Amino acid sequence: MTEQPSNEKIIHDIRNQLSGITTASSLFLDGLLGELTDEQKKHVGTIKSAAEKIVLLLQQINR
């Protein structure tokens, strides 16, 4: 039977994936991949802030 990963490992892996989302979003928002329109900035900002909210939820699970 396959061993189940620990909660610590799952949270670590979720954080890693969220880090990909926030790092990529920041590259766009900071103009490092070219300038965005205001509308594009708004939606990329939504992606980043959703990822940040998941981090806060993870912190609650961790307590």
Next chain:
Amino acid sequence: MAKILIVDDEKEFVDMLELRLTRSAGYEVIPAYDGEEGLKVAQENKPDLIILDIMMPKMDGYEVLKRLKDNEGTKKIPVIVLTASTTPAAVDKCIALGAKDFIVKPFEAPELMVKIKKALEVAKIKKALEGKQT
């Protein structure tokens, strides 16, 4: 410009971090995608700073850090641990092994950039002082 080695097994993440460091601050970046490769590249290239993940295949970040600090040629290179591991034990272990700083993923880019700049400045001052003493 300072040369920074990034050691992390998430290739897409390394690519993004490289882009951030090169385009926003002009650093030269050397990527490595597992602990063994990171250690080898560090010994061969003597970067000015290392950004190191912990959970990696082949050799984890703790072992990489230990070997870097045990090696005369690499022990003075500042290491910033950048990891998704959040336990206090992980932080304590990294600092005890000689890490200069510890940042948890996901992180804010300005926080990382400030810590890199600070670690590079401290290393530069230490090097200058050592030069005066010899």
